[in-house]
Amino acid sequence: MKKTVKKSVAKKETAKKTASKKVATKSKTSNKLLNIKINGVDYKAPAGSTILEACRVAGIEIPTLCYLKDLNEIAACRVCMVEVKNARSLVAACVYPINEGIEIFTNSKRVVESRKKTIELILSNHRMDCLSCVRSGNCELLALARANGVDDTKYQGAKTESKIDDSSAHLIRDNSKCVLCRRCIAACTKFQSVGVIGTNNRGFKTIVGSHFDVPLGDTSCVHCGQCINVCPVGALYEKTDADKILDAIRDPEKFVVVQTAPAVRATIAEEFGAPIGTNGEGKMVAALRRIGFDKVFDTDFAADLTIMEEGTELIERIKSKKAVLPMITSCSPGWIKFIENYYPDLLPHLSTCKSPQQMFGATLKTYYAEKVAKIDPKKIVSVSVMPCTAKKFEIHRNDQSAAGKGIPDLDYTMTTRELARMIKKLGIDWNSLPEEEFDSPMGTDTGAAVIFGTSGGVMEAALRTAAEILAGKKMKSLDYKEVRGMKGIKEASYTVKKGLTVKVAVASGTANARVLLDAIREGKADYHFIEIMCCPGGCINGGGQPQVSGHIRNTMDYRAKRAAVLYNQDKSMKLRKSHDNPDIKKLYKDYFGKPGSEKAHHALHTSYVKRNWT
Amino acid sequence: MSKSAIAFTGTKEQEKELKSFISAHKNDPGPLIMIMQEAQKIYGYLPVEVQEMISKGLNIPMEKVYEVATFYAQFNLVPRGKYHISVCLGTACYVKGSQKVLDALEQNLKIQSGECTADRKFSLDSCRCLGACGLAPVMKVNDEVFGKLTPDKVPQILSQFK
Ligand code: SF4
Ligand code: SF4
Ligand code: SF4
Ligand code: FES
Ligand code: FES
Numbered sequence: 001m002k003k004t005v006k007k008s009v010a011k012k013e014t015a016k017k018t019a020s021k022k023v024a025t026k027s028k029t030s031n032k033l034l035n036i037k038i039n040g041v042d043y044k045a046p047a048g049s050t051i052l053e054a055c056r057v058a059g060i061e062i063p064t065l066c067y068l069k070d071l072n073e074i075a076a077c078r079v080c081m082v083e084v085k086n087a088r089s090l091v092a093a094c095v096y097p098i099n100e101g102i103e104i105f106t107n108s109k110r111v112v113e114s115r116k117k118t119i120e121l122i123l124s125n126h127r128m129d130c131l132s133c134v135r136s137g138n139c140e141l142l143a144l145a146r147a148n149g150v151d152d153t154k155y156q157g158a159k160t161e162s163k164i165d166d167s168s169a170h171l172i173r174d175n176s177k178c179v180l181c182r183r184c185i186a187a188c189t190k191f192q193s194v195g196v197i198g199t200n201n202r203g204f205k206t207i208v209g210s211h212f213d214v215p216l217g218d219t220s221c222v223h224c225g226q227c228i229n230v231c232p233v234g235a236l237y238e239k240t241d242a243d244k245i246l247d248a249i250r251d252p253e254k255f256v257v258v259q260t261a262p263a264v265r266a267t268i269a270e271e272f273g274a275p276i277g278t279n280g281e282g283k284m285v286a287a288l289r290r291i292g293f294d295k296v297f298d299t300d301f302a303a304d305l306t307i308m309e310e311g312t313e314l315i316e317r318i319k320s321k322k323a324v325l326p327m328i329t330s331c332s333p334g335w336i337k338f339i340e341n342y343y344p345d346l347l348p349h350l351s352t353c354k355s356p357q358q359m360f361g362a363t364l365k366t367y368y369a370e371k372v373a374k375i376d377p378k379k380i381v382s383v384s385v386m387p388c389t390a391k392k393f394e395i396h397r398n399d400q401s402a403a404g405k406g407i408p409d410l411d412y413t414m415t416t417r418e419l420a421r422m423i424k425k426l427g428i429d430w431n432s433l434p435e436e437e438f439d440s441p442m443g444t445d446t447g448a449a450v451i452f453g454t455s456g457g458v459m460e461a462a463l464r465t466a467a468e469i470l471a472g473k474k475m476k477s478l479d480y481k482e483v484r485g486m487k488g489i490k491e492a493s494y495t496v497k498k499g500l501t502v503k504v505a506v507a508s509g510t511a512n513a514r515v516l517l518d519a520i521r522e523g524k525a526d527y528h529f530i531e532i533m534c535c536p537g538g539c540i541n542g543g544g545q546p547q548v549s550g551h552i553r554n555t556m557d558y559r560a561k562r563a564a565v566l567y568n569q570d571k572s573m574k575l576r577k578s579h580d581n582p583d584i585k586k587l588y589k590d591y592f593g594k595p596g597s598e599k600a601h602h603a604l605h606t607s608y609v610k611r612n613w614t
Numbered sequence: 615m616s617k618s619a620i621a622f623t624g625t626k627e628q629e630k631e632l633k634s635f636i637s638a639h640k641n642d643p644g645p646l647i648m649i650m651q652e653a654q655k656i657y658g659y660l661p662v663e664v665q666e667m668i669s670k671g672l673n674i675p676m677e678k679v680y681e682v683a684t685f686y687a688q689f690n691l692v693p694r695g696k697y698h699i700s701v702c703l704g705t706a707c708y709v710k711g712s713q714k715v716l717d718a719l720e721q722n723l724k725i726q727s728g729e730c731t732a733d734r735k736f737s738l739d740s741c742r743c744l745g746a747c748g749l750a751p752v753m754k755v756n757d758e759v760f761g762k763l764t765p766d767k768v769p770q771i772l773s774q775f776k
Contacts, residue, residue: 194675195675195677195678196675196676196677197677198678198680198681199681199685200680200681201684201685202684202685210676210677210680211662211665211675211676211677211679211680212662212665212676212680219676219677613675614669614675614676
């Protein structure tokens with residue numbers, strides 16, 4: 001098979017634009033080293049670095065709070081202030097560039113006192129209930145307070161008024177803990193180009209909110225949860241059904257089944273102290289059994305099912321003369337909300353496939369209830385563990401109850417973080433858990449399904465199946481490396497047989513999706529198939545994943561490490577193509593007939609609604 | 615910022631004027647503040663309907679417009695009433711009890727400071743020293759100054775503006 005990679009639309013990619021600008025300044029200047037002095041010691045550092053970066057190279061850490069590299073470089077919090085010889089006042093290390101001969105002091109009395117005072121002032125307008133706070137285990141403010149020996153009672157006074165906003169399906173905003181770092185606003189605006197939150201009012205009355213202070217649930221928020229992921233404190237956290245799930249488990253009448261998304265295994269171990277990039281699948285399965293779920297299944301099964309349905313739909317569209325192309329994936333509920341809000345005219349491009357989570361629930365309460373377990377679907381409680389907060393919105397969408405009215409495909413969903421909390425709360429010791437395997441049949445998967453959890457994975461999985469069907473023979477290579485990686489927009493074309501070259505594009509982060517959608521609107525996108533995931537990098541960086549502190553975000557690409565977990569697992573598997581999954585074959589034989597059948601359409605496909613944006 | 619229950623009374627002509635201003639200037643560098651100033655000139659204030667026209671016209675989130683509207687004191691989110699009352703909370707007036715006068719006005723008009731009555735007759739606000747400290751506490755109704763105020767004088771003064 002011939003592979004060519006073309007760049008056209010990708011040039012406009014937003015995330016890359018900023019990134020490459022940075023790299024350009026660096027690579028242009030990194031040849032040039034400047035002489036600098038930090039705390040009296042001589043160092044060399046690349047021209048163009050900030051004080052923060054130069055100090056890091058020298059092994060000296062300066063504490064930060066608001067700063068996120070390439071995302072939020074606004075010097076809002078003043079935590080990172082350092083002294084520069086001959087400068088009148090202290091400077092913000094996160095944005096201040098070094099120059100030849102600069103002398104920096106990061107630990108002078110003046111600096112240490114200023115830092116302490118800054119943190120004390122932040123705390124003075126902060127509702128501190130660390131004991132019960134959802135972030136007490138990984139709060140960046142608490143860590144700063146501890147490391148700098150602050151007196152948290154020093155400044156007492158009025159606190160900015162705020163109300164708790166629990167209006168949206170997925171998250172709670174508690175501004176009494178907000179430190180006004182604006183990281184959430186940057187994520188919403190720059191990663192997602194949604195921008196439904198910003199700073200309202202000014203001075204002491206400043207709060208983060210939406211236009212005319214409408215609750216978040218009344219805006220065109222896409223429920224991605226990226227704002228939660230970047231928040232350093234407990235001001236943003238997901239809504240939870242954890243207690244309802246545990247109640248269902250305790251109820252002997254209920255048959256409680258859990259499915260876990262591919263990306264959860266790539267991150268859950270982080271919550272228990274393992275390094276980023278640890279595969280936690282086996283222990284996770286063991287933990288779910290110990291929590292008491294009756295069956296522990298794998299969303300991967302439904303990812304393979306999705307490929308069968310979506311692949312068939314794609315092939316039909318390619319073969320038909322009139323069908324709408326490019327076809328776009330529909331696995332990511334945040335992305336669905338985004339296109340419904342912002343590009344409703346392009347909805348015919350969306351695949352009609354439900355997301356894997358929903359396909360799983362639909363199959364569970366129809367096929368599995370009827371043919372395998374032989375129980376009343378009303379007794380089944382369908383639960384998912386997802387890397388995603390948008391799933392909390394998705395499970396309540398219309399047309400998501402294949403087994404009949406009042407029998408939803410999914411009853412509850414929880415994030416990776418919520419599962420970790422549940423495991424801790426129930427006293428299950430992660431480190432001593434054995435590695436266990438998923439139950440069958442809905443726990444059987446292929447490598448194609450595993451990589452669904454990262455940007456490019458759905459595309460690669462689809463290509464593995466579609467190319468073989470279109471070509472009518474087995475392909476030599478199963479690796480579609482051009483669509484892998486953390487770039488915001490990727491393009492490739494593959495000649496699957498003589499006269500048929502399939503052109504594809506992949507985008508993650510809805511700001512990048514916009515670039516492709518605008519190209520479609522302008523008639524400039526001659527792709528056959530586009531994969532879009534709402535979160536930058538895909539589900540491994542979903543809004544329900546373990547929060548990565550600013551310090552780590554600023555120094556490594558944690559997303560690539562998480563994605564590597566999935567690619568490694570894929571590589572090690574015997575079955576790597578969705579259409580080779582034996583239990584999927586059986587499912588079609590015993591129940592759905594063939595992909596795209598009427599029965600499959602009823603259970604596994606859906607429709608979309610036009611919405612407005614604010 | 616409180617939302618007022620005041621019906622939007624913008625006309626087709628005003629809308630046309632704003633929209634053509636937006637299309638003429640939307641490609642200028644940083645056009646938002648200038649367009650908001652023009653909108654305020656046309657409508658007198660920036661209600662949600664007008665902010666939405668700006669947001670859609672520039673293809674930027676509503677919150678971007680609201681953020682600017684609530685940051686700069688020059689922008690009004692509520693209309694001015696036919697009679698605009700401004701109570702001085704400068705030091706001299708404050709010491710002599712102007713806060714109580716403001717409270718009485720709020721009670722009488724059933725609006726908060728910064729709001730406008732539903733019939734658009736009165737709007738209420740506070741200000742700093744009006745330079746009439748000798749008469750403290752002081753307030754202005756449009757351009758007319760009232761001094762030596764007490765809360766119980768409020769109903770009588772209001773009744774002059776029916
Ligand atoms: S956000 Fe941090 S400092 Fe604030 S209550 Fe929670 S843990 Fe404590
Ligand atoms: S969930 Fe996503 S879209 Fe909604 S406010 Fe947060 S970042 Fe913005
Ligand atoms: S909600 Fe969190 S991320 Fe957003 S400004 Fe407040 S502290 Fe920062
Ligand atoms: S000002 Fe530098 S980290 Fe906030
Ligand atoms: S303080 Fe009110 S007029 Fe001077």
